[in-house]
Amino acid sequence: MRVLFDGPAPVDYGQIYVTSRELPNMEGAFAGQANGLCGAGEPDALFLMTGTHSGRVHFRIEVYDGEPSAAAEEWEEVVEVSFRPRDAVVDLVPWGDGSLAKLPLIPEGQDTGLLPAYRVRYCATGMDEGSDPFGGLDPDELDDGDYTYxxxxxxRYLLCFWPEGSPGGDPSDAVARADAILRQTSQAAAYWHGWxxxxxxAPSLWEQVEAEQLRRSERERRDEEYRRRDELRRWGGRLPTERLRQVRGNVHGIVLLDRDLVDGVAAAEAAVQRQIAIWAARRALTLAGIADLDWMTPAWTALDRGLPLPAEFADPRALWTRVLGEPPVTFSLVSLRPAGHGPAxxxxxxxDAPVNPIAMALPAVVAAGESDPLQAALEALWAAVSTYAARRNEFLADVRRAFPVIAIDKSEGSPE
Structure with missing residues (x-):
């Protein structure tokens, strides 16, 4: 027999624990047990109840190589549980505090191997007296400020550990036994046993697995619902086709402005989409007054022939500098409106805000040269809309007149 701890231990709320990791939950520790003094329902933890609500009680903890003899008559309460630790060293942990003492269940230097399951005997005496806040003392005889009681x-309490199973057998083969009340005397113990x-x-292993599967399914359902709602928000309240999902680049502006137009363009053939992209770029640059500049000719030629844009047309900032002779300046705008009081x-x-049409139009040329014709069309349309600004409805009507194939049959939700 080895003594692992022998001394005063602080308790609060009548609780103290033995664990190597997480502290046990009270109901989870005792669910399905007959006894209410030593809860072993959660892995790697013992939940120990005391008569004293708050104070320091005497604890002695022993570990044996085999089952010890029956508890001495001095112990009024005796219960037993089965316990399988995760580590060879567990801790005695007071409520709301760190480890009070390390409890090496396996002697130092001994090969732990596969840890055995343990039988644990928890003995107590004086629980009813401990339940008295003054521990049986007359409060009238205590000096003011005297809390030595x-x-x-x-x-007092005794906790004994020993490996379960037959002597000389493999301790990992031991089958955990149900908990048992071996002796019960006090009203305090009777109360906790009844509770x-x-x-x-306690849920069976299968019930725990099933509950975890349900929790996981519900979590996956909520995640999927969140993704669906987020996709609906980003796509203007209507889920996109798989083809639209594949589109990269800045397309959500035109999606939120005119979703029917987007669906119509997405349903058109690739050749039509490319025509829309070039048409929108020309309209935007014409409005900006730069479509017919001599140095723009190579860009229009490449687009009309289905060739990549020349390198000098791949950067809107470089185009801006070429048009105006100076690099663009970026301004940051800060709203002074209180939260929740923005525009409808x-x-x-x-x-609707005033814009520089050249700055808005130049990205349309770059967009029209995108390799994906659908992305080219949608990005060029958005650049043109940004160029037309407050006159955007005029431009959107012109798109539909120029390309009637993209008109949407509202009754069927698809292009006519």
Whole structure:
């Protein structure tokens, strides 16, 4: 027999624990047990109840190589549980505090191997006296400010560990036994035994697995619902086709402005999409007054022939510098409106603001040269809309007149 701890231990709320990792939950520790003094329902943890609510009680912890003899008559309460630790060293942990003492269940230097399951005997005496806040002392005889009675609690406790299974056998083969009440004397112990007996039974392993599967399914369902709602928000309240999902680049502006137009363009053939991209770029640059500049000719030629844009047309900032002779300047705008008091149509408010048509139009040329014709069309349309700004409805009507194939049959939700 080895003594692992022998001395005062602080308790609060009548609780103290043995664990090497997480502290046990009270109901989870006792669910399905007959006894309410030593809860072993959660892995790697013992939940120990004391008569004293708050104070320091005497604890002695012993570990044996085999089952010890029956508890001495001095112990009024005796219960047993089965316990499988995760580590060879566990901790005695007071409520709301760190480890009070390390408890090496396996002697130092001994090969731990596969840890055995242990049988644990929890003995107590004086629990009813400990339940008295003053521990049986007359409060009238205590001096003001004298709290030494908190360190002289009348209840005492003994915790014994020994490996389960037959001597010389493999300890990992031991089958955990049900907990048992071997001796019960005090009203305090009777109360906790009755409380434990009234708890719902602990879930079986299959029930735990099934509950975890349900939790995982519900989590996956919520995640999928969140993704669906986020996609609906980003795509203007209508889920996109798989083809639209594949489009990269800045397409969500035109999606939020005119989703029917987007669906119509997406349903068109690739050749039509490319025509729309070039048409939108020409309209935007014409409005900006730069479509017919001599140095723009190579760009239009490449686009009309389905060739990549010349390198000098791949950067809107470089084009801006070439048009105006100076690099563009970026301004940051800060709203002074209180939160929740913005415009009812924030996208419309942005598009209605005064713009530099050249700055808005130049990205349309770059967009029209994109390798994906659908992305080219949608990005060029958005650049043109940004160029037309407050006159955007005029431009959108012109798109539909120029390309009637993209008109949407509202009754069927698809292009005519």
């Amino acid at each position: 908190m360190d002289r609690r009348p209840d 434990a007996a009234g708890l719902p039974p 149509d924030p996208l419309g408010a942005v598009l």
